[in-house]
Amino acid sequence: MTPRHDVTTSLTVNGTTVTKTAGAHLSLLRWLRDAAGITDPKYGCGEGVCGSCTVLVDGEPVSSCIVLAVQVDGAAITTAAGLCEPDGSLGPLQRAFHERHAAQCGFCTPGMLMCATSMLAEADRAHRALERDEIREALHGNLCRCTGYGPIVDAIEAAQGARP
Amino acid sequence: MSEVRTSKLDELSVVHQPLARHDQAEKIAGTTRYAGDLACSGMLHACLVRSQAPSATITRRDADAARRVPGVVAVLFGEDVPNNEIRVDVPGQTVAVGALKATMQVLATDRVRFHGEPIALVIAETEDALATARELVEIELDELPVVSDPEQALADGAVEVHEGGNLLAEWRIDRGDVEAAFARADVVVEGEYRTQFVDHAYLEPEAGVGWLDDDGVLTLRVATQVVEHYRDVAKILGVADSKVRVIAPYVGGGFGGKEDMTVEPYIALGVWHTGRPVRMQWTRNESLLARAKRHRNVMRYRTAASADGTLIAHDIDIVSDAGAYAYLSALVLLYSTVHACGPYRVGDVRIRARTAYTNNAPTSAFRGFGGMQMVLGYESQIDELARRLDIDPGEIRKRNALARGDRLPVGQELITEVQLAQTIDAVRERAGDEPAPTGPRKRVGRAIASNMQSYGRLVWLNDSAAAWIGFQMDGSLSVRCGVPDIGGGQASSLGQIASEILAVDIDRISVHFGDSALTPLAGTTTATRQLLMSGNATYEAATMLRDRLLGAVADETGQPADSLRMTPEGVVGPDATTELVDVLQLCRRRNVPIEALGTHFGPKGHEVTRDLEGGRIFPDFTFGTHLVDVEVDVDTGEVRLLRYIAAHDVGRAINPLSVEGQISGAAVQGIGQVLLEEVAMHDGVNLTPGLFQYLIPTATDVPDIETVILESGEGLGPFGARGIGEPPIGPPLGAIPAAIADAIGVRPTTLPITPERVLSCIAEAAAAERRTGRQEGAEP
Numbered sequence: 001m002t003p004r005h006d007v008t009t010s011l012t013v014n015g016t017t018v019t020k021t022a023g024a025h026l027s028l029l030r031w032l033r034d035a036a037g038i039t040d041p042k043y044g045c046g047e048g049v050c051g052s053c054t055v056l057v058d059g060e061p062v063s064s065c066i067v068l069a070v071q072v073d074g075a076a077i078t079t080a081a082g083l084c085e086p087d088g089s090l091g092p093l094q095r096a097f098h099e100r101h102a103a104q105c106g107f108c109t110p111g112m113l114m115c116a117t118s119m120l121a122e123a124d125r126a127h128r129a130l131e132r133d134e135i136r137e138a139l140h141g142n143l144c145r146c147t148g149y150g151p152i153v154d155a156i157e158a159a160q161g162a163r164p
Numbered sequence: 165m166s167e168v169r170t171s172k173l174d175e176l177s178v179v180h181q182p183l184a185r186h187d188q189a190e191k192i193a194g195t196t197r198y199a200g201d202l203a204c205s206g207m208l209h210a211c212l213v214r215s216q217a218p219s220a221t222i223t224r225r226d227a228d229a230a231r232r233v234p235g236v237v238a239v240l241f242g243e244d245v246p247n248n249e250i251r252v253d254v255p256g257q258t259v260a261v262g263a264l265k266a267t268m269q270v271l272a273t274d275r276v277r278f279h280g281e282p283i284a285l286v287i288a289e290t291e292d293a294l295a296t297a298r299e300l301v302e303i304e305l306d307e308l309p310v311v312s313d314p315e316q317a318l319a320d321g322a323v324e325v326h327e328g329g330n331l332l333a334e335w336r337i338d339r340g341d342v343e344a345a346f347a348r349a350d351v352v353v354e355g356e357y358r359t360q361f362v363d364h365a366y367l368e369p370e371a372g373v374g375w376l377d378d379d380g381v382l383t384l385r386v387a388t389q390v391v392e393h394y395r396d397v398a399k400i401l402g403v404a405d406s407k408v409r410v411i412a413p414y415v416g417g418g419f420g421g422k423e424d425m426t427v428e429p430y431i432a433l434g435v436w437h438t439g440r441p442v443r444m445q446w447t448r449n450e451s452l453l454a455r456a457k458r459h460r461n462v463m464r465y466r467t468a469a470s471a472d473g474t475l476i477a478h479d480i481d482i483v484s485d486a487g488a489y490a491y492l493s494a495l496v497l498l499y500s501t502v503h504a505c506g507p508y509r510v511g512d513v514r515i516r517a518r519t520a521y522t523n524n525a526p527t528s529a530f531r532g533f534g535g536m537q538m539v540l541g542y543e544s545q546i547d548e549l550a551r552r553l554d555i556d557p558g559e560i561r562k563r564n565a566l567a568r569g570d571r572l573p574v575g576q577e578l579i580t581e582v583q584l585a586q587t588i589d590a591v592r593e594r595a596g597d598e599p600a601p602t603g604p605r606k607r608v609g610r611a612i613a614s615n616m617q618s619y620g621r622l623v624w625l626n627d628s629a630a631a632w633i634g635f636q637m638d639g640s641l642s643v644r645c646g647v648p649d650i651g652g653g654q655a656s657s658l659g660q661i662a663s664e665i666l667a668v669d670i671d672r673i674s675v676h677f678g679d680s681a682l683t684p685l686a687g688t689t690t691a692t693r694q695l696l697m698s699g700n701a702t703y704e705a706a707t708m709l710r711d712r713l714l715g716a717v718a719d720e721t722g723q724p725a726d727s728l729r730m731t732p733e734g735v736v737g738p739d740a741t742t743e744l745v746d747v748l749q750l751c752r753r754r755n756v757p758i759e760a761l762g763t764h765f766g767p768k769g770h771e772v773t774r775d776l777e778g779g780r781i782f783p784d785f786t787f788g789t790h791l792v793d794v795e796v797d798v799d800t801g802e803v804r805l806l807r808y809i810a811a812h813d814v815g816r817a818i819n820p821l822s823v824e825g826q827i828s829g830a831a832v833q834g835i836g837q838v839l840l841e842e843v844a845m846h847d848g849v850n851l852t853p854g855l856f857q858y859l860i861p862t863a864t865d866v867p868d869i870e871t872v873i874l875e876s877g878e879g880l881g882p883f884g885a886r887g888i889g890e891p892p893i894g895p896p897l898g899a900i901p902a903a904i905a906d907a908i909g910v911r912p913t914t915l916p917i918t919p920e921r922v923l924s925c926i927a928e929a930a931a932a933e934r935r936t937g938r939q940e941g942a943e944p
Contacts, residue, residue, distance in 0.1 A: 106191025
């Protein structure tokens with residue numbers, strides 16, 4: 001039997017500091033879901049292909065299923081819930097997803113939102129707007145089986161256009 | 165009342181509006197709790213130990229070491245299952261199919277028949293203990309010969325997967341004199357078409373949590389399309405149906421893959437054995453290995469037509485791969501048989517369809533359910549006829565299009581309007597000019613393909629669905645309906661229908677769904693039936709409730725009931741407007757119920773026999789046409805879709821956003837099947853155990869899907885809606901191969917159309933050109 005080593009890891013998740021002592025072998029995804037009870041990042045494949053578990057680690061998109069929680073100890077983590085306004089209502093990108101029918105079953109959506117957040121931030125830093133093809137390219141690590149992707153691209157395009 | 169429903173647009177105010185769905189807001193906020201997201205205090209974890217061989221005798225099972233792992237609560241084998249058998253009804257068959265063959269064990273005890281078949285259930289306090297213990301369960305297998313090809317499985321002397329032979333089911337259609345028709349034909353086209361095993365690949369792997377409720381009811385909250393599996397679970401446990409409850413939370417995609425049971429029996433066994441809450445989550449690997457796939461089909465067509473392009477006969481042979489256990493293979497094959505001729509009138513027809521056991525992964529329900537594979541056959545055939553007769557592909561389809569009153573080869577009469585021609589015109593109008601190639605070594609091609617797909621269950625299954633609607637005293641509304649919502653807006657559309665009839669703002673309506681104990685049973689979210697069935701049940705309940713309220717107001721105020729109508733302001737009549745809260749109060753005073761239960765019964769029909777003839781099989785059909793522009797790289801064989809347009813007559817779009825979502829999502833799933841996807845089985849071993857190997861379309865693999873919604877205003881669903889969940893997955897199987905043929909001159913006939921297959925088509929085209937060139941050169 002594999003010996004189990006527990007470690008204490010502290011992460012700031014959507015602005016709140018969470019400290020848990022859990023197995024050192026836990027992926028960030030399992031740490032969030034099983035140790036911390038934060039379930040909006042989803043398990044879809046466990047090998048970094050589908051993107052359903054995408055979260056932002058200090059602003060960078062990461063497949064949380066293939067990173068250990070201990071590797072990112074002390075980091076700021078953003079999940080889909082962290083995009084909501086303080087009153088719990090949908091944030092601007094989320095509203096665009098809602099209006100454009102960019103979610104159906106919704107299982108890929110939390111990961112999609114984090115990928116979209118990251119690509120829009122990068123475009124902002126470069127002071128340029130993304131073309132549809134670039135949005136598609138940036139989404140290629142996030143799988144969706146319901147929408148056919150068009151509405152997701154629409155939503156990201158709309159969110160980009162809506163910003164000052 | 166006729167079963168055909170209609171509606172006029174100017175009479176609708178909520179239905180037909182593109183409303184952003186409330187369930188999506190919750191999903192986008194990240195607050196939706198899917199089946200695997202729930203955790204209970206004291207919860208145990210469970211997983212399966214599966215067969216590593218596709219065909220073997222089990223010679224030893226030993227869990228001693230696994231049980232000694234700290235934290236392991238139990239390891240169960242088949243002997244620990246009260247009734248270790250799942251029965252599958254195989255209808256319409258003769259003695260060729262015995263009861264024995266249509267069963268499978270919950271946990272295999274002495275024989276395994278596919279790679280991934282469950283043998284043991286491990287239950288532990290933690291996921292870590294589970295992972296350790298799973299590796300320590302010792303299973304010894306004595307491998308047996310593997311049957312890996314369905315046609316070989318049906319040959320004389322084939323090794324039997326199950327006792328009694330490998331033929332699981334057979335269907336036949338014989339109409340008219342096929343040989344005479346071929347004898348008088350001006351042109352005959354022959355083709356052989358092959359489709360592959362496909363995985364549903366929804367993003368949410370199978371998962372759920374179960375617990376014993378305070379009242380002793382075993383409750384499962386699982387990702388499922390069918391809460392009625394509580395009955396199957398009850399049989400396995402040997403308890404009364406009323407002692408098992410299944411709750412379906414919002415499901416992370418279904419597509420037919422969560423139609424059969426997946427985690428349910430195992431979570432139930434875990435709870436039953438331990439008395440504690442149990443969670444099971446399949447890995448992606450397990451989902452790809454062990455959950456039933458789409459059937460691969462071999463389809464051989466011989467088609468006869470007259471010189472003007474009129475179809476006169478089809479002679480069709482179908483063999484499908486049922487995999488190791490029956491599941492729904494017999495019914496899927498029935499769909500293949502009935503849909504085999506497509507949306508066209510054809511006089512004389514002979515169809516022979518067989519499905520065979522193999523040691524491949526089981527196959528069962530998948531969006532399009534046997535009907536969609538046939539699109540590759542019938543659309544390729546009609547295109548080839550058009551080419552041989554030099555008739556426009558749109559024209560030949562219109563010339564043969566079915567119309568209301570026509571009888572399908574199986575004998576069923578079409579009772580609603582068919583707008584196939586309009587869908588053809590719609591995609592072509594939208595498309596405009598063909599695009600130019602982007603490089604000198606690129607070829608572009610354009611094609612259309614049409615299809616028909618049933619909506620609603622087989623009529624002899626006596627389908628029904630119920631929905632309950634009740635007012636709260638503040639005028640808000642509760643809808644209860646057992647429909648599982650798998651992402652298509654199944655619940656929210658019911659709110660929209662209730663809102664239309666009862667004039668309650670959609671935001672003040674709550675739809676409670678998917679609970680076998682607390683919501684009226686509505687049947688499965690499969691077969692493109694929920695809008696038809698739950699939608700009609702909701703329509704009927706809402707209408708009944710409206711009439712109750714209007715009747716009470718009429719009695720109270722003396723205004724005639726037929727002069728009253730429900731509006732957002734209350735009940736409006738010629739003399740007075742009564743506010744809704746007052747209406748509800750007066751109903752209470754007058755003992756008028758402020759709730760209603762609607763039960764909708766589907767159309768009836770006789771159970772079929774092997775030789776299909778003479779009657780109605782399905783409630784109705786949805787028709788559509790897709791157009792695609794492809795670009796083929798002649799050096800690499802890469803196929804890129806430049807443009808994709810999809811048009812379907814949906815009768816009436818209850819929520820156009822949801823309709824567009826179904827069309828574009830289904831089209832992309834179909835595109836994936838045509839170009840990318842294959843569950844690769846080699847001698848029964850699954851070679852695609854992860855999403856690295858099993859490739860579904862990414863955002864860069866597909867263009868925007870341009871949707872065209874046509875509304876004949878006529879269908880069997882509420883307000884004249886037709887089902888649209890499954891139909892749009894079919895046409896890519898016709899359109900993409902045809903567009904490739906348009907580009908390079910040779911039609912691919914085997915899916916998926918990989919670059920290698922395209923290159924071999926290009927080589928074939930070049931060889932044909934050389935032959936033609938030599939012949940022309942030889943002429944004086």
